[in-house]
Amino acid sequence: MTAAPVDFTQLAVMIVDDNRHMRSLLCSIMRALGIKKIKEIGDGESALADISAFEPDIMITDWHMEPMDGTTLVKTLRHSSVDTIRYLPIIMLSGHSDTVRVREARDCGVHDFLTKPVSAKSLLARLTKIIEHPPPFIKTEHYFGPDRRRQDSGPPNGVAEQRTDKAGARAAGGVCATAQMSPEDVLAS
Amino acid sequence: MSGQTAQTITPPNPLGKAKSGNGPVKIDPDVLRQAEQAVDDLQGDYPAWAQKDIDGLRAAITSARSDPKTLPLAISDIYKCALDLKGQGGGFGYDLITSIGDLLTKFMEERETVSSRDSEIICAHVDAMQAVIRQDIKGDGGKIGNQIVDGLSKLVLTED
Numbered sequence: 001m002t003a004a005p006v007d008f009t010q011l012a013v014m015i016v017d018d019n020r021h022m023r024s025l026l027c028s029i030m031r032a033l034g035i036k037k038i039k040e041i042g043d044g045e046s047a048l049a050d051i052s053a054f055e056p057d058i059m060i061t062d063w064h065m066e067p068m069d070g071t072t073l074v075k076t077l078r079h080s081s082v083d084t085i086r087y088l089p090i091i092m093l094s095g096h097s098d099t100v101r102v103r104e105a106r107d108c109g110v111h112d113f114l115t116k117p118v119s120a121k122s123l124l125a126r127l128t129k130i131i132e133h134p135p136p137f138i139k140t141e142h143y144f145g146p147d148r149r150r151q152d153s154g155p156p157n158g159v160a161e162q163r164t165d166k167a168g169a170r171a172a173g174g175v176c177a178t179a180q181m182s183p184e185d186v187l188a189s
Numbered sequence: 190m191s192g193q194t195a196q197t198i199t200p201p202n203p204l205g206k207a208k209s210g211n212g213p214v215k216i217d218p219d220v221l222r223q224a225e226q227a228v229d230d231l232q233g234d235y236p237a238w239a240q241k242d243i244d245g246l247r248a249a250i251t252s253a254r255s256d257p258k259t260l261p262l263a264i265s266d267i268y269k270c271a272l273d274l275k276g277q278g279g280g281f282g283y284d285l286i287t288s289i290g291d292l293l294t295k296f297m298e299e300r301e302t303v304s305s306r307d308s309e310i311i312c313a314h315v316d317a318m319q320a321v322i323r324q325d326i327k328g329d330g331g332k333i334g335n336q337i338v339d340g341l342s343k344l345v346l347t348e349d
Contacts, residue, residue, distance in 0.1 A: 002212065003213040003215035004210055004213075004214055005215055005220070007207050010206045011206070019273050022273075025231060025277070028230070031227065032220070032227035057203040089202075089204055095273070095276035095290075116275070116276030116279075117276055117278060118280050119225075120225045121221060125216075127204075128215075131202075131214060134204065134205075136198060136199045136200075137197070139196040
């Protein structure tokens with residue numbers, strides 16, 4: 001099957017970062033992709049206030065913000081009673097790359113995590129990954145958010161994953177052991 | 190084993206409108222080039238942006254030294270400026286800023302006090318970043334960049 005180019009032009013993107021230079025960088029990348037509907041926001045509380053009116057298709061948010069940080073913002077969105085908000089695709093950016101923080105971002109319900117500095121290529125790769133393989137959401141007693149296992153381009157080696165068994169439930173909604181891994185590996189574990 | 194079961198939900202994909210058909214997708218190389226060009230176009234603005242963060246670092250160091258009451262806020266400001274420099278430098282082609290910012294961020298992590306020795310170490314990082322911006326050292330800075338990073342790493346190791 002021939003691969004079709006992604007058409008970003010119809011997307012609405014909300015960018016949440018307290019650093020205006022970082023917002024400029026992200027906006028420039030989004031505009032270069034052809035995206036016209038872009039909303040820049042400087043903190044989590046303002047994002048919550050504006051999200052219903054703006055109706056984003058995806059949010060790109062920083063972690064380290066005041067008064068409301070990125071993880072609190074994501075957790076709040078995941079508790080929304082509005083489907084388009086609680087299922088909103090979210091990519092979190094952070095200057096932190098340590099395993100504990102990447103795992104914390106994953107556990108608060110982000111679709112993907114990107115360590116700053118951000119390149120156009122890495123951001124595009126994350127966007128395309130979510131467009132091509134949107135992860136299902138997992139609901140357990142302690143977690144609601146995207147399936148925390150890696151969304152590969154298809155089942156590895158043609159072997160379909162079992163998502164509803166107990167092992168799958170632990171991986172998708174449970175707590176995993178900590179190890180020294182790259183951000184990508186942490187998200188995949 | 191907890192016996193916990195997970196409910197799997199397949200929500201509508203708001204990003205589906207960017208995809209034509211059900212087949213695989215690819216990034217148009219021209220679109221990627223445009224996005225990379227957009228970042229390159231901002232490179233010239235970065236030194237002025239970085240300078241503001243460096244100035245912010247110097248102001249926070251002065252505050253940390255002068256008034257114990259403002260110390261927690263000053264430490265938070267130093268950490269935030271260092272994190273911003275770390276998170277942005279490499280994105281604009283100043284990878285050495287990211288490396289030095291990374292060292293300073295780690296040094297400041299969970300720090301509750303700033304001794305005079307700590308202050309010297311923080312200043313050394315700030316001076317190094319100032320030199321990178323003033324001399325417009327792009328990329329990792331080559332040999333000089335390695336020497337700077339090695340020197341600062343050793344300085345941090347001698348702290349205790």
